[in-house]
């Protein structure tokens with residue numbers, strides 16, 4: 053996830069671009085850069101780190117003077133944050149900014165190298181820039197359309213051609229992009245936030261529609277160069293709400309980004325319908341040979357690991373030990389060079405997780421990181437890193453980062469199971485397709501919003517509550533419980549449903565809320581008997597159930613039915629109502645949802 057902007061008009065372009073990028077900094081802050089046409093030449097300025105670094109560079113070296121330009125704020129996906137990897141990227145006659153992921157950039161790079169191109173950066177975007185240059189034949193739209201045929205993945209591009217200094221071009225697929233229409237000036241941006249102060253009129257581009265933007269005109273074409281008539285949209289958002297995409301809080305926005313980021317994370321790792329981690333540097337041949345797999349992480353990331361334990365053990369029949377990083381690092385764990393350690397971390401900087409990784413490396417274990425922040429400490433120290441593509445997560449309570457961690461772990465489980473001969477190619481392909489389809493299922497769960505808000509209203513006065521489930525549902529309950537307690541400040545615990553009667557059930561008193569999850573058909577009946585046990589003692593039960601699970605009416609006070617999906621992947625669907633229940637409870641209590649008390653987003657101390 054990155055932010056892109058572009059401007060053609062009479063104002064000072066450098067100033068407009070930097071100001072616009074400031075409004076998009078929430079989309080990424082690994083680096084920033086602009087390219088402006090000055091006296092017929094494209095002048096590029098870029099800098100690693102936050103936008104202030106770019107501003108300082110412009111103050112020191114002088115800003116490019118011109119009226120046509122593009123800009124970028126980066127959330128790194130390929131290549132660590134650095135000046136060289138920052139956008140814009142150029143070919144000889146073309147300069148571009150890009151938000152998205154070019155999945156086949158390695159093949160394209162090899163092809164372009166054979167054609168005599170050399171590369172400065174490690175990015176997929178430079179490959180796209182050089183591809184546009186390769187096909188450039190004096191006709192911007194024709195050459196963009198030709199290059200798009202070769203590109204696989206997601207993109208929103210802002211493109212400038214040296215020979216056409218009066219204009220910019222824009223095109224998108226899967227990544228967002230709007231074209232703002234002003235008076236004597238026009239804009240592009242990843243969302244309407246940056247342009248709202250200049251104009252509220254904009255066009256939405258559909259896949260592979262190519263916009264040609266000049267000072268006094270915006271024309272849109274299809275890939276065959278036929279002009280397209282589009283309806284002008286009007287943005288009525290207030291400026292403050294805009295960077296949250298119109299949502300009241302970042303958490304809610306991030307919940308709604310989950311379908312998109314699941315797709316962005318999984319698609320580059322699926323080839324010919326099968327999981328493929330070769331591009332992440334994972335030694336896939338070795339995957340079925342480990343004696344044990346350790347998954348070590350903290351908090352929500354550790355809960356993603358719990359889902360991993362159930363899935364990897366069930367599918368690949370390899371023992372998986374999940375550990376809290378702060379425990380693992382001090383308990384002299386039995387890890388050897390025959391084992392694999394997977395560390396899971398959104399930030400890639402969590403001190404305990406990093407220490408656990410170092411300890412496992414000393415013991416000779418192979419290590420894989422599932423990490424969201426490119427170039428972070430954990431990403432640099434693991435043998436191979438599988439980057440999740442959640443984009444920046446601003447809300448302290450993790451939602452989309454958890455979802456993509458779980459998605460990657462599922463795909464990884466399928467890869468190990470297939471390599472170990474535990475599932476056939478046909479089965480693997482079916483599961484892989486179903487997993488990718490979870491993006492749509494997650495979208496469907498948003499329809500449960502009102503039920504979740506209602507549930508939240510019933511939790512408000514609770515002093516304490518329980519989350520219960522069995523198997524995968526128990527793994528998910530842990531995350532549901534953490535989400536609720538960290539932002540609503542209501543005490544809650546998660547319990548394996550079958551464990552209640554060994555002590556915890558004595559806590560149940562009249563009206564105490566119990567959130568139960570039943571999505572796995574082989575366990576549902578047992579969970580439902582546990583639910584009846586708590587109900588008989590006065591609990592108020594909210595049951596989150598799979599589409600086909602039979603539930604008697606006396607087993608719940610409120611039933612939240614999930615959309616139908618492959619049973620194995622239900623934790624991904626059930627996570628959404630859990631997140632929404634926590635969210636609405638926090639809102640109703642008047643808490644600071646995005647910044648809960650006593651917590652920080654990145655825990656770099658032990």
Ligand code: F6R
Nearest residue numbers: 351352353397398399402449450
């Ligand atoms: C809770 C949450 C935390 C993090 C934990 C690990 O919503 O976000 O529990 O999961 O602090 O952080 P990372 O993933 O950055 O290592």
